[in-house]
Every structure is written in C-alpha cells, then in structure tokens.
Amino acid sequence: MKAPTLKKDLFVMLIFSAVILTMPFWLEPLGAGYPxxxxxFAIFGIFAVGYNILFGLTGYLSFGHAAFLGVGSYTAVxxxxxxxxxxxxxxxxxxxxxxLFAAIIGFISLRRSGIYFSILTLAFAQMSYNLAYSVxxxxxxxxxxxxxxxxxxxxxxxxxSEAGEGLPSTTFFGLEMSGYSxxxxxxxxxxxxxxxxxxxxxxxxxxKLQAIKSNQTRMKYTGYNTRPYLLSAFVISGMYAGLAGAxxxxxxxxxxxxxxxxxxxxxxxxxxxxxxxxxxxGPMLGVGIIKYFENIFSAMxxxxxxxxxxxxxxxxxxxxVAITSPFVGEGWHLTLGALFxxxxxxxxxxxxxxxxxxxxxxxxxxEKPVQQAEDNATS
Amino acid sequence: xxxxxLKIDNVxxxxxGLKALSDLHLEVEEGKVHAIIGPNGAGKSTMLNVCIGRLxxxxxxxxxNGQDMIGKEPHEINQAGISRxxxxxxxxxxxxxxxxxxxxxxxxxxxxxxxxxxxxxxNETEVNDDALHVLEDIGLIDQxxxxxxxxxxxxxxxxxLAMCLVQHPKLLLLDEPTAGxxxxxxxxxxxxxxxxxxxxxxxxxxxxxxxxxxxxxxxxSVLAQGTIxxxxxxxxxxxxxxxxxxxxxxxxx
Numbered sequence: 314m315k316a317p318t319l320k321k322d323l324f325v326m327l328i329f330s331a332v333i334l335t336m337p338f339w340l341e342p343l344g345a346g347y348p349x350x351x352x353x354f355a356i357f358g359i360f361a362v363g364y365n366i367l368f369g370l371t372g373y374l375s376f377g378h379a380a381f382l383g384v385g386s387y388t389a390v391x392x393x394x395x396x397x398x399x400x401x402x403x404x405x406x407x408x409x410x411x412x413l414f415a416a417i418i419g420f421i422s423l424r425r426s427g428i429y430f431s432i433l434t435l436a437f438a439q440m441s442y443n444l445a446y447s448v449x450x451x452x453x454x455x456x457x458x459x460x461x462x463x464x465x466x467x468x469x470x471x472x473x474s475e476a477g478e479g480l481p482s483t484t485f486f487g488l489e490m491s492g493y494s495x496x497x498x499x500x501x502x503x504x505x506x507x508x509x510x511x512x513x514x515x516x517x518x519x520x521k522l523q524a525i526k527s528n529q530t531r532m533k534y535t536g537y538n539t540r541p542y543l544l545s546a547f548v549i550s551g552m553y554a555g556l557a558g559a560x561x562x563x564x565x566x567x568x569x570x571x572x573x574x575x576x577x578x579x580x581x582x583x584x585x586x587x588x589x590x591x592x593x594x595g596p597m598l599g600v601g602i603i604k605y606f607e608n609i610f611s612a613m614x615x616x617x618x619x620x621x622x623x624x625x626x627x628x629x630x631x632x633x634v635a636i637t638s639p640f641v642g643e644g645w646h647l648t649l650g651a652l653f654x655x656x657x658x659x660x661x662x663x664x665x666x667x668x669x670x671x672x673x674x675x676x677x678x679x680e681k682p683v684q685q686a687e688d689n690a691t692s
Numbered sequence: 693x694x695x696x697x698l699k700i701d702n703v704x705x706x707x708x709g710l711k712a713l714s715d716l717h718l719e720v721e722e723g724k725v726h727a728i729i730g731p732n733g734a735g736k737s738t739m740l741n742v743c744i745g746r747l748x749x750x751x752x753x754x755x756x757n758g759q760d761m762i763g764k765e766p767h768e769i770n771q772a773g774i775s776r777x778x779x780x781x782x783x784x785x786x787x788x789x790x791x792x793x794x795x796x797x798x799x800x801x802x803x804x805x806x807x808x809x810x811x812x813x814x815n816e817t818e819v820n821d822d823a824l825h826v827l828e829d830i831g832l833i834d835q836x837x838x839x840x841x842x843x844x845x846x847x848x849x850x851x852x853l854a855m856c857l858v859q860h861p862k863l864l865l866l867d868e869p870t871a872g873x874x875x876x877x878x879x880x881x882x883x884x885x886x887x888x889x890x891x892x893x894x895x896x897x898x899x900x901x902x903x904x905x906x907x908x909x910x911x912x913s914v915l916a917q918g919t920i921x922x923x924x925x926x927x928x929x930x931x932x933x934x935x936x937x938x939x940x941x942x943x944x945x
Contacts, residue, residue, distance in 0.1 A: 319812050509809075515812055516808060517808055518807060520794070531783065541807075
C-alpha cells in the first residue's frame with residue numbers, strides 16, 4: 314500500500330493510453346468498433362472517472378451529477394450558437410460553468426453527510442431538470458431542446474468567414490468532430506482526464522480525501538478543515554461531468570433536459586459501483602461493460618432471439634425465447650438490474666474486486682511450486 | 693513557578709438536568725504529566741471533550757498557550773497544538789499504518805487545508821521519514837504496510853498514539869491509554885509515556901489504572917461530581933484523606 318512512484322504511474326498511463334487509442338481495432342471483432350459507440354465509451358468514461366474522484370475517494374454519494382452534465386451540454390451549445398463552432402471555447406466554458414454550478418450546489422449540500430447529502434444533491438438535480446423545462450425555457454428551449462439555427466450569431470466565426478449554406482458542424486480547428494476524428498478527440502481528453510485523476514489519487518490531497526472517507530472525525534481532530542477538501546473534490550468531479558456534457562454536445566450539437574434527469578445520475582453511480590468504487594480503472598470498466606451490453610441487448614428483438622436459439626428444437630426455442638425476450642430490447646434495463654444485483658451481492662468491490670481475487674488465486678498457485686522448491690532445498 | 697500551558701476556568705456543562713461539570717478549575721504546567729483521576733461519571737471525558745472543541749461548555753473559559761479555545765473548531769484547536777488519543781482508537785481503518793501516521797504529519801506541515809493535487813505522495817520524503825521514525829519509536833515499524841483496520845486493539849491504540857506524537861503537539865491528551873490492555877502491553881505503554889515525558893511534552897492523562905498513574909504522573913488532580921476536589925503531587929494525593937474517602941473508598945494506596 315505504499316504510494317506508487319511517478320515512474321509506475323507513467324507506465325500505467327502508457328498502457329491505458331495504448332488501450333484507449335487502439336479501441337477501434339480490438340473492439341472491431343466484438344461488434345463495437347464504430348465511432349458512435351466508441352465516442353460514448355470515452356465520454357461516459359470521463360464522466361465516471363470524475364465521479365469516482367468524489368464518490369470513490371471521499372465516499373460522498375452524489376445523486377445529482379447529471380445536472381452538471383446537462384449544464385455542460387447547454388453551455389457548449391450556447392457557445393456554438395453565440396461564438397464559434399470550434400469546440401475548444403465550448404469545452405473550456407462548459408467546464409468552468411459546470412465547476413461554478415458545482416461550487417454552489419456543493420457548498421450547500423456538503424453541510425450534510427451520508428444519506429442527507431445524497432438527497433440534497435438529488436433534489437438540486439431534479440430542480441435543475443424541472444427548471445430547464447419551465448422557467449428557464451428561454452435558455453434551454455424547453456422540451457424541444459437547445460439546437461443550432463441558421464440565425465445564430467457565431468460572432469467569432471463571422472469575423473473570419475461568411476455564413477455558409479445550411480447548418481455548420483462542430484470542428485476542432487478544421488478537424489471534424491464526427492466519425493473517427495471525433496472519437497480520437499474524445500479519447501485524448503479521456504486520457505488527460507484519467508491522468509489528472511491518477512495524479513489526484515496519488516497526491517497528498519487524494520490520500521486526505523481517502524482519510525475523510527475512512528474517518529472524518531479523526532480528520533478534524535488531526536487538524537484538517539474537511540469542508541474545503543470535500544468541496545474541492547465535488548467541484549473537480551462536477552467539472553469532469555461538465556466536460557463530458559460538452560463532448561456530448563460536440564458530437565451532436567443538441568442539448569435536452571433529459572440529460573439532467575435522475576436516471577442519468579443513477580447511471581454513473583451504477584457504472585462506478587459495477588467497475589469498482591475508489592479504484593482508478595474500475596469506473597472505466599463499468600462504463601465499457603454497461604455501454605457495450607446496452608448496445609447489444611437493446612438492439613435485440615424476438616426475431617434475433619429466435620435466430621440465436623434456432624439450433625434448439627422448436628418447442629424448446631419458443632420457451633427459451635419467451636423467457637429471455639423481456640430482458641432484451643426495451644427490457645434491457647432488466648438485464649442491467651440483474652447484473653448489478655449479482656455484482657453487488659457477490660462482488661461488493663465491483664469487477665476490480667473480481668480481478669483482485671483471480672490475481673490472488675493465480676499468485677497462490679505460482680507461489681506453491683516455489684515453496685516446494687525451497688522445501689526440497691532444505692531437506 | 694513554571695508556565696501554565698492549559699487553564700480551565702470556571703467551566704460548567706450540563707446535559708439536560710445532569711450537571712457533568714460544575715465550577716471546574718484546572719491548571720496544567722508546561723512540560724508536566726498531569727493525571728486526572730476520578731470515579732466513573734465524574735466528568736473526565738467531558739472535560740477532555742471541552743478542551744478539544746468537541747463539546748461547547750455552558751460557561752467558563754479554556755485558555756491554551758495564552759489563546760482562548762472556546763468556540764474554536766476542532767481542527768483549529770489541533771493546529772494550535774493539542775492532539776488527543778481517544779478512549780476507543782480513532783484511526784483510518786481503510787488505510788495502511790504508514791499512511792495513518794503520514795496524514796497527521798502532513799497536517800502539521802501543510803496546515804488545515806492545502807490543495808496540492810498534482811504533488812506526488814511518494815515525493816513527500818520528509819513526512820515519510822518523520823512517520824517512519826515515530827513508528828520505529830513506538831514499535832510498529834514492522835507493520836507499516838498493514839491495513840490499520842486489521843490490527844489488534846492494543847496495536848490500534850499504539851498507532852493512534854503514534855499519529856498524535858508525529859505532530860509534536862504542545863499538549864497531548866490521553867483518554868485511558870491502557871484501558872483493555874494486557875499487563876505486558878500496559879508496561880510497554882508506561883515505558884513509552886516515560887520516554888515521551890523526557891522530551892518535555894505536556895500531557896494530560898485520564899487513567900483508571902493507579903499503577904500507571906503513579907508511575908508517570910508529576911501532578912494528580914482528582915475529579916468527582918464534575919469538580920476538582922484535590923490536586924497535588926502523587927505523594928500529596930496518596931495521603932489526602934478526602935481523596936481516599938471520595939474516590940478510593942478508604943482503600944489504602
């Protein structure tokens with residue numbers, strides 16, 4: 314449990330970057346090698362990695378992080394409408410606005426801990442969601458969602474060129490934000506986001522957050538003012554969510570209030586727990602698994618099931634299809650729920666705990682022969 | 693007469709109708725080991741809680757090193773130089789023994805809040821060395837990578853003591869440091885307390901074990917029903933009939 318050295322951290326970073334950047338290749342045989350889904354992995358990855366800085370390190374369970382995601386998306390689209398189609402200002406603005414928003418919500422919610430904190434964050438998120446539909450319609454465009462229009466100002470873009478025919482698309486200094494270039498853009502940001510999270514985990518600041526999770530009373534009597542630590546973690550994770558929201562808007566310049574709904578907050582909690590709370594890689598794994606299976610299962614229907622079970626006798630296939638059909642298509646959430654329950658009951662530490670257990674199993678197996686060799690040597 | 697580092701003056705504290713502390717006066721000299729003894733429910737723990745800001749007294753003052761401590765947050769009181777060992781060890785069960793000791797060392801160095809998310813913990817060599825030094829001293833050096841939550845109760849107590857010592861506090865408050873310890877561990881703790889005493893750290897110690905009290909204390913105050921009924925050197929206390937009556941039940945020490 315010694316603090317890993319910088320060298321080891323960089324090594325992990327290198328492997329992580331390689332794995333992320335080669336995703337289009339090794340996900341191809343799994344049927345997930347297309348840009349839309351890859352982009353989703355990267356964006357939700359950023360969301361979950363950031364969420365883990367709050368939930369994983371401090372143990373404060375926020376049920377309102379989707380609000381920051383939504384704020385990020387709206388800010389990005391406004392930046393596209395008012396200033397420029399370049400994604401850089403949109404991303405910077407989104408992160409700042411989401412951070413500010415998180416500072417306000419965090420300042421109030423962090424007066425309480427435990428379940429009361431969760432309820433407060435949930436209340437704030439639902440409030441934002443409802444406001445987006447009602448009072449704030451001039452900013453959010455209500456149910457239709459905030460979209461680009463030909464009449465938008467785009468002040469900065471107008472300085473350099475005339476408005477073209479049709480709606481412009483988002484770019485990063487000329488690089489289109491759709492297809493593979495869009496994915497690589499998100500992937501690079503994910504790698505940066507992961508790197509920052511890794512630095513936080515292994516910094517004095519990060520270890521203090523973990524100590525707050527472990528025993529906040531002791532922290533106070535050890536001379537720490539815990540509130541600013543918690544607020545910093547909250548704001549950082551809010552900024553990550555804002556970044557994820559902005560990236561959603563860069564791939565598809567549209568922002569709707571449904572991104573702020575509590576189900577979206579719940580999803581990131583699920584991803585983090587499924588992968589392994591408080592571990593560096595865990596949330597990423599959770600995102601991968603949930604988004605991958607969502608993609609496969611939600612696309613299935615009864616016909617597809619019949620094809621899969623075609624090798625069975627007809628009567629058996631009918632029964633099997635009848636049993637499995639509620640779990641696919643619209644009912645994919647049922648599968649997710651069942652998967653989540655199995656993980657929480659048998660592997661409370663998520664998939665990372667499973668990996669640790671397998672590792673131990675193997676190291677025990679490899680240790681034995683060594684032990685025997687030593688025994689032989691002594692006898 | 694040497695410097696008074698902690699002065700509790702006229703402190704009152706009631707819980708509902710129950711008077712826990714009434715008219716409490718206490719002066720602790722710098723560099724001394726001051727033991728507080730008294731029967732159960734005399735208000736000993738309440739007194740410590742008032743000193744560290746866990747409880748606010750109804751009235752009265754607590755002055756530490758010339759500063760008024762009433763109304764200060766617990767972390768401010770710690771930063772002023774008071775560390776406390778609790779009756780049930782308050783440690784970071786999810787972290788390693790070394791990390792448990794590094795965190796208080798960092799508090800001493802960095803203050804109540806420092807935002808250094810890009811610094812690497814493995815570069816904090818001075819804090820690391822401080823922590824190792826204290827752990828060596830207290831006899832936990834062979835357990836630095838152990839998960840603190842999995843240690844024995846006696847080891848947890850020693851770990852908590854290490855966490856306080858690494859801060860080099862001006863005043864160390866110990867709430868029954870040997871409660872529930874085996875004889876062997878108790879003797880070890882006495883040795884340790886004596887060694888710390890040589891370094892001139894002021895200590896206030898609450899203890900039931902008279903063997904411990906008379907081995908380490910320079911000064912003893914007897915607390916009964918929320919107020920100090922006697923105060924003096926161990927010999928004075930030993931011979932005080934009032935103390936024998938109220939607390940020791942007439943038993944001869």
